Every structure is written in structure tokens, then in C-alpha cells.
Amino acid sequence: MEELMFCYQCEQTIGGKGCTKAGNCGKDAEVAALQDLLVYQLKGIGFLGNEILKQGKNIDKEISKFVQDACFSTLTNVNFDPERFVEYLNKSQKIKENLKTLLGNVPANAPECVNYTIPASKDEMLKDAKKAGIMYDQNLDMNIRSLRETLIYGLKGMAAYAHHAHVLGFYDNDVDNFFYKAFASTIDNKLSVDDLFNLIMEFGKVNLKCMELLDKANTQTYGNPVPTPVLITKKKGPFIIVSGHDLKDLHELLIQTEGKGINIYTHGEMLPAHGYPELKRFKHLIGNYGGAWQNQQNEFDNIPGCILMTTNCLQKPRDSYKDRIFTTSIVGWPDVQHIREIDGKKDFTPIINKALELGGFTEDEPEKTILVGFGHNTVLSLADKILDAVKKGQIRHFFLIGGCDGARPGRNYYTEIAQKAPKDTIILTLACGKYRFNKLDFGSIGEFPRLLDVGQCNDSYSAIKIAQGLADALGCGINDLPLSLILSWYEQKAVCILLTLLSLGIKNIYLGPTLPAFISPDVLQVLIDKFNIKPISTADAELKTILG
Structure with a gap:
């Protein structure tokens, strides 16, 4: 039976291989096809934009905003409305024509997606979408496909962060321009596995700049988060x-x-x-x-x-x-x-x-609270006290337990490792993974709560900044800190955060509950060899390995 769609961009993909009839996320084959075609258009836009940038010309920030918003719209669990995707596709065609005019002459050897024209009706779009599918080119080397898709999913995550910065009026040319370069690279058949791997590491560094931009946008607009x-x-x-x-x-x-x-x-x-x-x-x-x-x-x-x-x-x-x-x-x-x-x-x-x-709720419940607001500004203002507690042996180890949550079995591991972490350890947490345990009472070490809520995935820059600040204060690298990263992934923002951590040379990350279906065995082996990425096992085994 012919597949109606193919998507493996998130952790809940069917059988750990790919959704082929409808997405586990809830998107149907029609929406999946329109999303594929939109990404195909973004590749064409990327090619044109990259050629324009090579000429030393600038691209209007409203075009860059569209690229990022359109990219964000295809991220898991965001937009399921086919008519909205038809709007995006029609606008993408206008932008392609504008970029062709700005470029002047389109190279004769430009890939097919550059000169492709969106048809007038949704039905025709759906017929054309087949050529935009992930598996359309059956002869493509599996490692090339794996790295291209990894880059695209990273871009989807970064597009979310860029979008949130944009709505507050914050832009960065390096971030905006990288979208063109990266999308162009996913249709460049001259790029080798090594070229694409290096580009993904470059992406990680650009995404760090994007996360810093979002942190700046949020804190300059609404102030630095405080414990609340x-x-x-x-x-x-x-x-x-x-x-x-x-x-x-x-x-x-x-x-x-x-x-x-x-x-x-x-x-x-x-x-x-x-x-x-x-x-x-x-x-x-x-x-x-x-x-x-x-x-x-x-x-x-x-x-x-x-x-x-x-x-x-x-x-x-x-x-x-x-x-x-x-x-x-x-x-x-x-x-x-x-x-x-x-x-x-x-x-x-x-x-x-x-x-x-x-009318709302009819009565009050007995009050219960949790504590949030431990961003980098707050935590690093306490750095001297934290380091003193480390030197005195009051704090033995830090665990960063965070990432996406999801419905797949096996995520109780994250609750268990938080609960079993010894009482002389601090748990930093961020993103939805914390909902597994953020209402439990972990007590405190002196004046420090043992559970420090850094924020959501949008606040991942804070976690990196805290780790870098503590490493600087101790005169060591992040990999030498008494810190273990235990991460859960679900969608593409988790992918872009992981790529940023790897681009910083951070090793020994525990990742689960499953490994991404879009990572080929060869690419996975490279990540294991270079960064010692470890699939999660059991809480007891991890704690024994980490703490001895």
C-alpha cells in the first residue's frame, strides 16, 4: 500500500520509524503534504536568498520574518489548518518572485524547487507535494538525508525562537541570513557528509546567538525573572x-x-x-x-x-x-x-x-504553590555562595533534568532520577519535562531550594549561561563541572538545543526516551564517538555511573 505521508520529525513517530497515514501529533496526510511543499518552497527561497547575500545585497527583514514564521508553522503541534498553509504557500511564491527580481539572473543549474511555481488550487498543490516528500529521492544517501533533515529540524526550532524575538522587535542579521544558507545547503548535492556535519555544528553556534537574542528580548521588555x-x-x-x-x-x-x-x-x-x-x-x-x-x-x-x-x-x-x-x-x-x-x-x-x-470556577481550592524564576541573572548573582557550598561539600553535584515531555511510556525515568538524586545535589530543570516532578518537595540545601526552575525551552540560554558562569568561576570547562545533563526530547526545539550543546563541545549527555528516527546509524555513531552521547537506561544505573 502506498504511503499517504512520511514524517519522522518528532519523538512520538509511529514505531520509532515514521508516520505514514496520519501523524501521532494529530496532523492528517493533507496537512503533512502542504507542510512538505512549504519546506520545499523554503529551500527554493533559501537558494535565492543565499545567492543574493553572496552579491553583498541585503534582504528585507519582513522576508526573513516570513521564512522563519513559515518554518515555525511546520514544527510539531503548531498548525493543523490546511487553509492557513495554502496562505503560506501563496505568499511563498510571491517572495520567490521578488527574490528572483532582486537577484537578477537565476543560475541555469538551480535546483528544481527554485523555479517551481505554486499552482492555483489546493488540490493541485496536494498533487505536487509528492515531489517535496522526505523520501521522494529513493537514491539519496541515507547519511546525507539524515544530516539534511537534522539541519531542517534544527531550523524549525530556531525559527520558533527567532519568531518570539521578532514580535518584541529584536532581530539579528547573522541569524536571519543563516536560514538562507542552511536551506540552500539542503539542496546542494556537492556537500559531503563532513560538509553537512560541519554546517550543523555552525548551526548550533548560530542558534546560541538566536537564544541569546530571545533572552535579551524577553528580559529587556519584561525584566529579569526573579524567584516567585x-x-x-x-x-x-x-x-x-x-x-x-x-x-x-x-x-x-x-x-x-x-x-x-x-x-x-x-x-x-x-x-x-x-x-x-x-x-x-x-x-x-x-x-x-x-x-x-x-x-x-x-x-x-x-x-x-x-x-x-x-x-x-x-x-x-x-x-x-x-x-x-x-x-x-x-x-x-x-x-x-x-x-x-x-x-x-x-x-x-x-x-x-x-x-x-x-462563569468560571465556583469555589476556591486550598492554596498550593511552586517556585519559578531561577534564570541566569538570579542564579549567577548567587554564584559565590553556590561555589562556597560546593567547596564545603554541601553541594556534591548538579543535575540538569529537563527537555520536552510527551505521552510515550518510559518518561517516568525522569521523575525517578529526580527523586533518587541524593539530598546533597541540586536539580536544575527547564522545559515541559519538569512537569514530571516540579510539584514534589525536594527540600533545600541551606538557603538554596534543591529544585531550581530555570524556565521553559525558550529559556535554555539561561541554563547554558549558568553552566558557563559556574565553569568560569571554578576556572574549568563545562565538561569538568560536577554537572550531568539528562535530557528528554520530543520536538524540534529540543533538536536545536541539543545541536547547540554539541557545538559548544559539551559531552556525556544522557538522551531519551528514544533516539531520533531521523538520525542514521552512521551519524549516531559519529555523535557517540565525538560527544559520548548516551541513551538513557535506568535511574539507578545512571546515578551509580555519575556519582560512583
């Missing part, structure tokens, strides 16, 4: 739950709901918002609701309030709450209400009115 207790129980009254990573959307909603008697809860990836001074000053930013993204269908079932999805991770909405979930920005699901930006503004009136109509 966050309510994780319900309060009486109408409410809106805000999920995803977009701090600007949250800020705008807080402004528009002020004084209206509506409580705002964060959810999933939005949890770190409570640590930012300019956001926490809103008294109706009341707390955090629920756990990690994969539990949302149960947590949102028949909820007496509204949900705003600002970015991933979105799952197929159940009918019991489809009338009260709203999307905005890059996010989309067919027949779900979408709030668009018009002339730089978003009007959240529809979701506000719906929340008031639903």
Missing part, C-alpha cells in the same frame, strides 16, 4: 488559560482583561511568565493551571473557562471545549476561532466575552 511562588490551585471566578510561549500575547491579554474580573492562568510552556516583573505586577495573573502539554485534552475537558493557544503545543480539541479554545499567531486548528493581528494589534474581546459568559 506560583499558585497551582483554582480560584473562584471567570478565567482564561494561556498556553504556549508568547509573552507579548500574554501581556496584551493581561492589559485587555484588567479590571474585568477575569483570572488569568498560565499553562504548560507559559509557566515562566510569573517570574518576569512586568508581567507579575498584574494581580489577575493568578496562577498556573494543569501540567504538561500532552495532558491538555483531559485538563480542558468541559472546562468552565477559555483557553488561548499562543504557540505550540496544541492537540486536537475535544468537542467539549472546542467552542472555548482560541488560537493566535502561528497556531491553527480547522474550525477553531483564530485571533489575528490587524495593524499591529490584537483584539481579545471574543475570548474575554466567552470567559465571562462561561
Whole structure:
């Protein structure tokens, strides 16, 4: 039977090999095909943009913004709306024509995707999408394919970070221009395995610059995060739950709901918002609701309030709450209400009115809080005290336990290793993986909580900055620190973070719950040989290896 689609970009891919009929994420074969065709268009745009940059010309930042937004839209659990992809595809064609005009003469040997023209109808687009499929070229060397796809998935993650920086008005030419170079490289048949591997290491360094840019955008706009207790129980009254990573959307909603008697809860990836001074000053930013993204269908079932999805991770909405979930920005699901930006503004009136109509929770729950806000500014301000505790033997080891969460069995490993880590160790955590254990009581070492919540995947720069700061203070390299990285992956932001860590020469990373299907055996062996990447085993075995 002919495959309807092929996708293996995320951890939950069927059989650890690839989704071929529909995605485990919820995307159907139609959306998968349109996403493939959009990436095909981005490769053509990349080729043209790279040639223009070689001529010393500049590319309009609105074009770069489109490239990154379109790339982000194909990341797992972001956009499932075929009509939105038709819009992206039509716009991509206009951008290609503009770039051809700017370039002048398109090289005669340009790859097919450069001169391909998007047809007028969606049905025709779907027919053409076959040529854009990952496995279309059956003769392509598997290691070349593996490295090209790894680079593309890294770009999808970096596109998310660049998008969040852009909406706050922060850009970086090196980051923007690398998208053209990288997409062009995925259709350059002259590049060898070594060339592509080196390019992926270059990508890691560019992504570090992008994560630094996002950190700067967030902290300069909303202040440096500070340790903050966050309510994780319900309060009486109408409410809106805000999920995803977009701090600007949250800020705008807080402004528009002020004084209206509506409580705002964060959810999933939005949890770190409570640590930012300019956001926490809103008294109706009341707390955090629920756990990690994969539990949302149960947590949102028949909820007496509204949900705003600002970015991933979105799952197929159940009918019991489809009338009260709203999307905005890059996010989309067919027949779900979408709030668009018009002339730089978003009007959240529809979701506000719906929340008031639903009425909200009818009573308060007994209060319980967790602590967030341990970004690099806070942790490094305590560096002298931390190092003193290390020298005195009060802190024996640091564990960074974090990354994406997901539904696949085996992720209880991360809870177990956090719980079994000895009481003279500190646990740094970030991203949705922390929802496995962030409501447990780990106690403290002196004045330091044993669990330090650094933030979400968007805050990975903080974790790197903390590690570099501690290494500098101790006069050693990151690999010489009493620090172990135990990471879980699910989607493409985890991929780009891993590539950044490798580009920094960081070794001995434990990775799970499975290894990526898009990494070929030969490429995996190179990563093991160069960086000693280790698939996770058991918590007891890991702790014995790490601590002796």
C-alpha cells in the first residue's frame, strides 16, 4: 500500500520509524503534504536568498520574518489548518518572485524547487507535494538525508525562537541570513557528509546567538525573572488559560482583561511568565493551571473557562471545549476561532466575552504553590555562595533534568532520577519535562531550594549561561563541572538545543526516551564517538555511573 505521508520529525513517530497515514501529533496526510511543499518552497527561497547575500545585497527583514514564521508553522503541534498553509504557500511564491527580481539572473543549474511555481488550487498543490516528500529521492544517501533533515529540524526550532524575538522587535542579521544558507545547503548535492556535519555544528553556534537574542528580548521588555511562588490551585471566578510561549500575547491579554474580573492562568510552556516583573505586577495573573502539554485534552475537558493557544503545543480539541479554545499567531486548528493581528494589534474581546459568559470556577481550592524564576541573572548573582557550598561539600553535584515531555511510556525515568538524586545535589530543570516532578518537595540545601526552575525551552540560554558562569568561576570547562545533563526530547526545539550543546563541545549527555528516527546509524555513531552521547537506561544505573 502506498504511503499517504512520511514524517519522522518528532519523538512520538509511529514505531520509532515514521508516520505514514496520519501523524501521532494529530496532523492528517493533507496537512503533512502542504507542510512538505512549504519546506520545499523554503529551500527554493533559501537558494535565492543565499545567492543574493553572496552579491553583498541585503534582504528585507519582513522576508526573513516570513521564512522563519513559515518554518515555525511546520514544527510539531503548531498548525493543523490546511487553509492557513495554502496562505503560506501563496505568499511563498510571491517572495520567490521578488527574490528572483532582486537577484537578477537565476543560475541555469538551480535546483528544481527554485523555479517551481505554486499552482492555483489546493488540490493541485496536494498533487505536487509528492515531489517535496522526505523520501521522494529513493537514491539519496541515507547519511546525507539524515544530516539534511537534522539541519531542517534544527531550523524549525530556531525559527520558533527567532519568531518570539521578532514580535518584541529584536532581530539579528547573522541569524536571519543563516536560514538562507542552511536551506540552500539542503539542496546542494556537492556537500559531503563532513560538509553537512560541519554546517550543523555552525548551526548550533548560530542558534546560541538566536537564544541569546530571545533572552535579551524577553528580559529587556519584561525584566529579569526573579524567584516567585506560583499558585497551582483554582480560584473562584471567570478565567482564561494561556498556553504556549508568547509573552507579548500574554501581556496584551493581561492589559485587555484588567479590571474585568477575569483570572488569568498560565499553562504548560507559559509557566515562566510569573517570574518576569512586568508581567507579575498584574494581580489577575493568578496562577498556573494543569501540567504538561500532552495532558491538555483531559485538563480542558468541559472546562468552565477559555483557553488561548499562543504557540505550540496544541492537540486536537475535544468537542467539549472546542467552542472555548482560541488560537493566535502561528497556531491553527480547522474550525477553531483564530485571533489575528490587524495593524499591529490584537483584539481579545471574543475570548474575554466567552470567559465571562462561561462563569468560571465556583469555589476556591486550598492554596498550593511552586517556585519559578531561577534564570541566569538570579542564579549567577548567587554564584559565590553556590561555589562556597560546593567547596564545603554541601553541594556534591548538579543535575540538569529537563527537555520536552510527551505521552510515550518510559518518561517516568525522569521523575525517578529526580527523586533518587541524593539530598546533597541540586536539580536544575527547564522545559515541559519538569512537569514530571516540579510539584514534589525536594527540600533545600541551606538557603538554596534543591529544585531550581530555570524556565521553559525558550529559556535554555539561561541554563547554558549558568553552566558557563559556574565553569568560569571554578576556572574549568563545562565538561569538568560536577554537572550531568539528562535530557528528554520530543520536538524540534529540543533538536536545536541539543545541536547547540554539541557545538559548544559539551559531552556525556544522557538522551531519551528514544533516539531520533531521523538520525542514521552512521551519524549516531559519529555523535557517540565525538560527544559520548548516551541513551538513557535506568535511574539507578545512571546515578551509580555519575556519582560512583
